[in-house]
Amino acid sequence: MKTIRVEVEIEDRKSVEVIEVIGGTLDGVLREVLALAQLEDLHVFERDKDEPIGIEIEELTVLSLHGHRCRKVAVKVNWSHETKEHHFAPSVHIHRVLLWAIGKKGFNLDEMARAKANLILPGAEEPLPKDAVIGSFVHHGKCELTLELTLKEFTNG
Amino acid sequence: MAEQIIPPARRTLEAQLGSARFLAGVEAGRWEILTLAWPNVYVRVIGKDPDSGRTFAHDFQLECSGYPDPGPQIERWSFADNATHGQKAPSPSTPGAPGFVDAMKEWGGGFYRAWSRGAATHNNWAQLRRDEAWHPNRSIVFIMENLYALVTEQAVWLASRP
Numbered sequence: 001m002k003t004i005r006v007e008v009e010i011e012d013r014k015s016v017e018v019i020e021v022i023g024g025t026l027d028g029v030l031r032e033v034l035a036l037a038q039l040e041d042l043h044v045f046e047r048d049k050d051e052p053i054g055i056e057i058e059e060l061t062v063l064s065l066h067g068h069r070c071r072k073v074a075v076k077v078n079w080s081h082e083t084k085e086h087h088f089a090p091s092v093h094i095h096r097v098l099l100w101a102i103g104k105k106g107f108n109l110d111e112m113a114r115a116k117a118n119l120i121l122p123g124a125e126e127p128l129p130k131d132a133v134i135g136s137f138v139h140h141g142k143c144e145l146t147l148e149l150t151l152k153e154f155t156n157g
Numbered sequence: 158m159a160e161q162i163i164p165p166a167r168r169t170l171e172a173q174l175g176s177a178r179f180l181a182g183v184e185a186g187r188w189e190i191l192t193l194a195w196p197n198v199y200v201r202v203i204g205k206d207p208d209s210g211r212t213f214a215h216d217f218q219l220e221c222s223g224y225p226d227p228g229p230q231i232e233r234w235s236f237a238d239n240a241t242h243g244q245k246a247p248s249p250s251t252p253g254a255p256g257f258v259d260a261m262k263e264w265g266g267g268f269y270r271a272w273s274r275g276a277a278t279h280n281n282w283a284q285l286r287r288d289e290a291w292h293p294n295r296s297i298v299f300i301m302e303n304l305y306a307l308v309t310e311q312a313v314w315l316a317s318r319p
Contacts, residue, residue: 005177047181060184096207099309130302
């Protein structure tokens with residue numbers, strides 16, 4: 001019988017669990033993830049995808065999932081005394097938010113500025129990892145996240 | 158017949174290449190292993206502009222002797238299915254996404270980012286940018302995700318051209 005290996009990250013718990021789901025059905029995956037999370041109203045996404053998982057996952061043998069009670073997160077990005085807002089799925093990577101923030105739909109930075117841009121939590125000292133999911137910074141009950149755009153130099157000569 | 162002894166570095170790397178997170182990246186079409194010819198791993202990374210869907214792919218050689226300490230030495234690569242597995246790729250023709258072009262430039266120490274072995278010590282880079290530096294508790298997925306982000310930036314840049 002088919003088995004799907006599933007890596008799961010739940011909300012902002014900062015831990016990753018790996019489970020195996022025998023049968024590999026959508027219902028089976030959702031059941032196991034909900035049991036692991038011990039939550040009932042959870043939206044389950046593949047990493048960096050916009051929509052919750054569907055039957056297409058039954059074609060796969062391995063999954064990396066993020067579960068969150070927020071269906072969408074209102075992301076506010078501050079830069080140069082201006083704030084832009086866009087809604088993303090909680091499974092979206094920081095890098096995708098960065099691409100939006102520096103692009104034409106965001107602050108429309110010039111090319112050299114884009115290359116230096118990073119996102120950082122207010123008051124933090126280091127930029128956020130580009131492959132972190134935004135839901136890992138969002139507490140349940142408040143489906144929003146505020147980030148700062150920074151042009152801290154990343155080139156090295 | 159004598160048993161083949163697999164170096165611990167290779168065992169560590171292969172375990173990470175078999176992790177759910179790494180394989181999910183393969184299934185999602187973000188990257189693929191072209192071949193593993195220890196201590197080298199040849200990978201293809203496929204970036205995608207999220208708005209237009211335009212993709213851009215590039216190959217890399219990850220030299221992993223001693224893995225995970227030190228981390229991989231990364232080289233831009235042009236893979237071929239032959240005895241040498243291809244050769245080092247030329248620097249990208251400019252213009253391109255500035256970050257991508259900077260990372261791929263010829264400077265004598267390989268791929269130019271804090272998370273590549275040769276560049277980590279250049280101007281104390283790894284100490285200055287600990288968020289981007291390799292350390293032995295990281296996984297090969299860290300390298301792949303950073304390569305994916307850079308290749309995606311080039312895909313976005315190409316999609317923005319008329």
